[in-house]
Amino acid sequence: xxxxxxxxxxxxxxxxxxxxxxxxxxxxxxxxxxxxxxxxxxxxxxxxxxxxxxxxxxxxxxxxxxxxxxxxxxxxxxxxxxxxxxxxxxxxxxxxxxxxxxxxxxxxxxxxxxxxxxxxxxxxxxxxxxxxxxxxxxxxxxxxxxxxxxxxxxxxxxxxxxxxxxxxxxxxxxxxxxxxxxxxxxxxxxxxxxxxxxxxxxxxxxxxxxxxxxxxxxxxxxxxxxxxxxxxxxxxxxxxxxxxxxxxxxxxxxxxxxxxxxxxxxxxxxxxxxxxxxxxxxxxxxxxxxxxxxxxxxxxxxxxxxxxxxxxxxxxxxxxxxxxxxxxxxxxxxxxxxxxxxxxxxxxxxxxxxxxxxxxxxxxxxxxxxxxxxxxxxxxxxxxxxxxxxxxxxxxxxxxxxxxxxxxxxxxxxxxxxxxxxxxxxxxxxxxxxxxxxxxxxxxxxxxxxxxxxxxxxxxxxxxxxxxxxxxxxxxxxxxxxxxxxxxxxxxxxxxxxxxxxxxxxxxxxxxxxxxxxxxxxxxxxxxxxxxxxxxxxxxxxxxxxxxxxxxxxxxxxxxxxxxxxxxxxxxxxxxxxxxxxxxxxxxxxxxxxxxxxxxxxxxxxxxxxxxxxxxxxxxxxxxxxxxxxxxxxxxxxxxxxxxxxxxx
Amino acid sequence: xxxxxxxxxxxxxxxxxxxxxxxxxxxxxxxxxxxxxxxxxxxxxxxxxxxxxxxxxxxxxxxxxxxxxxxxxxxxxxxxxxxxxxxxxxxxxxxxxxxxxxxxxxxxxxxxxxxxxxxxxxxxxxxxxxxxxxxxxxxxxxxxxxxxxxxxxxxxxxxxxxxxxxxxxxxxxxxxxxxxxxxxxxxxxxxxxxxxxxxxxxxxxxxxxxxxxxxxxxxxxxxxxxxxxxxxxxxxxxxxxxxxxxxxxxxxxxxxxxxxxxxxxxxxxxxxxxxxxxxxxxxxxxxxxxxxxxxxxxxxxxxxx
Numbered sequence: 001x002x003x004x005x006x007x008x009x010x011x012x013x014x015x016x017x018x019x020x021x022x023x024x025x026x027x028x029x030x031x032x033x034x035x036x037x038x039x040x041x042x043x044x045x046x047x048x049x050x051x052x053x054x055x056x057x058x059x060x061x062x063x064x065x066x067x068x069x070x071x072x073x074x075x076x077x078x079x080x081x082x083x084x085x086x087x088x089x090x091x092x093x094x095x096x097x098x099x100x101x102x103x104x105x106x107x108x109x110x111x112x113x114x115x116x117x118x119x120x121x122x123x124x125x126x127x128x129x130x131x132x133x134x135x136x137x138x139x140x141x142x143x144x145x146x147x148x149x150x151x152x153x154x155x156x157x158x159x160x161x162x163x164x165x166x167x168x169x170x171x172x173x174x175x176x177x178x179x180x181x182x183x184x185x186x187x188x189x190x191x192x193x194x195x196x197x198x199x200x201x202x203x204x205x206x207x208x209x210x211x212x213x214x215x216x217x218x219x220x221x222x223x224x225x226x227x228x229x230x231x232x233x234x235x236x237x238x239x240x241x242x243x244x245x246x247x248x249x250x251x252x253x254x255x256x257x258x259x260x261x262x263x264x265x266x267x268x269x270x271x272x273x274x275x276x277x278x279x280x281x282x283x284x285x286x287x288x289x290x291x292x293x294x295x296x297x298x299x300x301x302x303x304x305x306x307x308x309x310x311x312x313x314x315x316x317x318x319x320x321x322x323x324x325x326x327x328x329x330x331x332x333x334x335x336x337x338x339x340x341x342x343x344x345x346x347x348x349x350x351x352x353x354x355x356x357x358x359x360x361x362x363x364x365x366x367x368x369x370x371x372x373x374x375x376x377x378x379x380x381x382x383x384x385x386x387x388x389x390x391x392x393x394x395x396x397x398x399x400x401x402x403x404x405x406x407x408x409x410x411x412x413x414x415x416x417x418x419x420x421x422x423x424x425x426x427x428x429x430x431x432x433x434x435x436x437x438x439x440x441x442x443x444x445x446x447x448x449x450x451x452x453x454x455x456x457x458x459x460x461x462x463x464x465x466x467x468x469x470x471x472x473x474x475x476x477x478x479x480x481x482x483x484x485x486x487x488x489x490x491x492x493x494x495x496x497x498x499x500x501x502x503x504x505x506x507x508x509x510x511x512x513x514x515x516x517x518x519x520x521x522x523x524x525x526x527x528x529x530x531x532x533x534x535x536x537x538x539x540x541x542x543x544x545x546x547x548x549x550x551x552x553x554x555x556x557x558x559x560x561x562x563x564x565x566x567x568x569x570x571x572x573x574x575x576x577x578x579x580x581x582x583x584x585x586x587x588x589x590x591x592x593x594x595x596x597x598x599x600x601x602x603x604x605x606x607x608x609x610x611x612x613x614x615x616x617x618x619x620x621x622x623x624x625x626x627x628x629x630x631x632x633x634x635x636x637x638x639x640x641x642x643x644x645x646x647x648x649x
Numbered sequence: 650x651x652x653x654x655x656x657x658x659x660x661x662x663x664x665x666x667x668x669x670x671x672x673x674x675x676x677x678x679x680x681x682x683x684x685x686x687x688x689x690x691x692x693x694x695x696x697x698x699x700x701x702x703x704x705x706x707x708x709x710x711x712x713x714x715x716x717x718x719x720x721x722x723x724x725x726x727x728x729x730x731x732x733x734x735x736x737x738x739x740x741x742x743x744x745x746x747x748x749x750x751x752x753x754x755x756x757x758x759x760x761x762x763x764x765x766x767x768x769x770x771x772x773x774x775x776x777x778x779x780x781x782x783x784x785x786x787x788x789x790x791x792x793x794x795x796x797x798x799x800x801x802x803x804x805x806x807x808x809x810x811x812x813x814x815x816x817x818x819x820x821x822x823x824x825x826x827x828x829x830x831x832x833x834x835x836x837x838x839x840x841x842x843x844x845x846x847x848x849x850x851x852x853x854x855x856x857x858x859x860x861x862x863x864x865x866x867x868x869x870x871x872x873x874x875x876x877x878x879x880x881x882x883x884x885x886x887x888x889x890x891x892x893x894x895x896x897x898x899x900x901x902x903x904x905x906x907x908x909x910x911x912x913x914x915x916x917x918x919x920x921x922x923x924x925x926x927x928x929x930x931x932x933x934x935x936x937x938x939x940x941x942x943x944x945x946x947x948x949x950x951x952x953x954x
Contacts, residue, residue: 240885367745373750374749398847400858418763431728434735466777470710473883473884
């Protein structure tokens with residue numbers, strides 16, 4: 001087991017370096033988000049000029065003014081400029097020049113401004129992710145309210161049909177691509193080193209990069225709204241996506257940036273969890289959140305490159321007029337459908353699994369019992385992840401592609417119910433004879449199981465080909481995945497944020513407001529999405545702005561519920577911001593009486609997490625055993641310490 | 650804290666007592682629930698039984714719901730029992746009983762869920778094959794075909810943003826509306842001239858993607874029910890996707906034949922100008938102004954029925 005002995009960042013002083021025969025780099029400019037925007041703008045302009053210079057005759061739409069090469073290059077080089085402006089490239093460039101970079105001295109106290117810079121501290125990155133993801137989620141959520149407003153009436157329209165499709169596509173894409181990181185980003189980055197007893201992440205620069213990819217990705221995707229958007233929805237089916245204007249190029253580049261972010265984050269996560277566990281942190285003692293993270297990271301590593309590949313092919317078709325996805329010229333629209341869903345189905349489990357891992361992680365704290373069948377919950381996570389690669393064709397049951405494979409894909413899809421069911425077994429076993437504390441996070445956790453049950457059982461309907469012939473492409477499917485993703489993942493995130501704010505910021509959220517917001521969110525969520533199953537069964541396809549008159553009342557019910565849901569989420573966010581900025585009620589060292597190693601470190605988490613590498617003695621779920629000794633020895637002495645700290649204890 | 654034999658006995662006794670009660674409540678509620686699904690809601694479940702495929706979809710939906718209701722109730726009854734009985738109070742904020750697993754319970758769960766899932770997969774496969782694809786698009790060379798000797802062939806041509814229908818058995822005419830006869834097996838050949846669409850005839854229980862350059866075949870057999878059905882595009886196809894729908898009718902055989910032959914006469918002058926009937930058509934690049942496919946279609950796979 002590798003034990004990292006170097007400080008979290010930086011390598012000594014210039015005199016040290018000279019003594020070792022190395023040449024220190026003079027401090028260059030240190031970038032921040034502002035200089036990054038300037039760099040991005042310069043890169044954008046340069047890329048646009050370059051594209052027009054080398055390919056001014058290329059355009060997707062014959063005789064159209066748009067030159068997609070210029071648009072792609074402006075976005076790609078703009079992103080490069082963004083990283084230069086951020087100062088992210090200082091280190092590799094200095095290394096390339098044979099110089100030894102020196103990081104600025106670290107202060108124990110984190111400044112507010114630090115969160116707008118390219119920071120390699122995993123706790124700063126975690127907080128960056130937390131607020132970044134909340135922002136992306138709220139923007140995409142606002143777009144959902146735009147959709148529901150249009151659907152108030154089947155005949156009177158708020159949006160023009162093109163605006164409506166833009167909003168639908170933006171909402172879907174932003175949610176599906178950004179929310180892959182809503183748990184791995186904030187919780188994974190912040191907590192995993194604390195949970196496994198590490199002083200830092202394996203690849204702090206990769207970790208910082210993974211976050212700073214999401215920012216240009218978000219802005220590029222959002223900018224599509226002002227460029228005619230993309231008509232193809234988040235699935236981007238060719239040849240519809242080949243027809244699209246510049247907004248479709250934004251989709252390509254934004255999604256590709258997010259793909260890079262996911263790959264960077266998962267390389268860092270797997271390397272950290274495999275190599276940076278403290279002594280005694282055996283696989284059998286590893287917290288379930290860490291299991292969730294490593295499972296998801298492997299799934300990302302295997303599936304996301306396929307998406308990247310698909311986007312590359314689509315960009316070539318659009319930018320330089322190849323015809324790989326276009327039937328008219330010898331390609332096939334089936335190619336994109338396969339590439340996309342080979343990523344796209346594991347992707348929905350990338351969304352679901354972290355939610356489950358976090359839920360199971362927090363459940364024993366509030367049930368005051370050990371996790372029931374701990375190994376089974378791990379097996380559940382791994383089983384879902386493995387099976388997720390063998391089910392993608394169930395999105396294409398109606399496509400006309402390989403009908404003889406349908407029984408197989410029906411079987412594999414239904415098999416996923418088994419490992420998913422494990423997580424219910426674990427939850428149900430964990431609450432049995434517990435002493436459940438109905439704190440706000442626990443309420444969200446219980447709601448996860450209520451919501452996901454609907455999502456899970458309706459998944460069986462979708463996987464059954466005869467029933468899928470009825471529900472495919474209808475609001476039924478849409479309701480299904482909102483129950484599995486929003487009802488599960490987002491509820492788990494709400495639980496997680498509420499639970500970990502005391503550790504991250506040392507404060508407690510307002511319990512009363514928390515409970516009110518929970519009940520509004522929970523009731524309104526179910527009131528929004530349960531009727532959508534019916535609407536789908538009664539024949540309303542997805543992504544339409546006109547529907548049967550007889551479905552108007554149901555649609556109105558849903559729309560009004562969605563406003564209430566939006567209000568509930570707003571209350572939750574107000575609670576978060578109000579408690580952080582105004583009331584700042586101190587939380588105390590371990591407000592939930594958790595046995596987790598992360599809480600043993602406590603608030604404020606020291607810059608290097610642990611003074612010495614801790615020695616882990618047991619798993620963190622031993623509630624009710626009467627053994628109140630901590631899960632890890634933070635100050636190991638004697639022989640053990642000599643072994644684990646390399647002799648300088 | 651060592652676990653004494655008394656503790657073990659108490660746990661077992663409680664599990665037995667509570668377990669039987671939970672089981673009894675679950676059993677009663679499940680029986681009621683399943684009966685409601687089968688006999689009250691069942692006959693009204695979508696998409697009705699206007700055709701064989703619609704009836705199969707309805708039947709599958711009913712069976713799945715009858716199996717899902719006990720699963721939902723199991724979690725709900727158990728969950729309600731746990732939340733009511735196993736919560737902390739103001740005076741007692743201690744810990745629960747540290748159970749880390751139970752081999753028997755886990756084993757029953759693994760086996761039970763596996764049996765349920767395998768049954769569902771088997772049932773779905775049987776229904777799929779027995780129902781000749783149950784109205785879903787089976788691609789250009791279908792493997793599950795109806796045995797009917799005479800089938801009415803309807804080609805569905807989707808384009809942004811409308812459906813048209815070609816009738817190879819009626820001189821290859823093309824219509825903008827669709828009527829179908831009762832008690833007839835119908836073969837839909839679904840294709841597209843531009844992007845991916847999806848032909849969803851809701852009451853007929855037919856759903857097949859319309860892919861450019863692909864012939865996607867779906868079968869169904871109408872019953873003796875007459876009435877209107879809705880056709881909607883079910884795959885996002887651009888700005889006016891939401892407005893891509895029309896209606897068709899299932900009418901008596903004689904009404905259908907008189908409709909078809911009057912359409913054939915009415916359209917004769919247009920039919921002459923159409924390209925020969927083929928399973929797919931390649932859109933023309935120079936075809937602006939309505940001539941969306943040329944008569945010398947290079948990729949068109951001409952067929953006769």
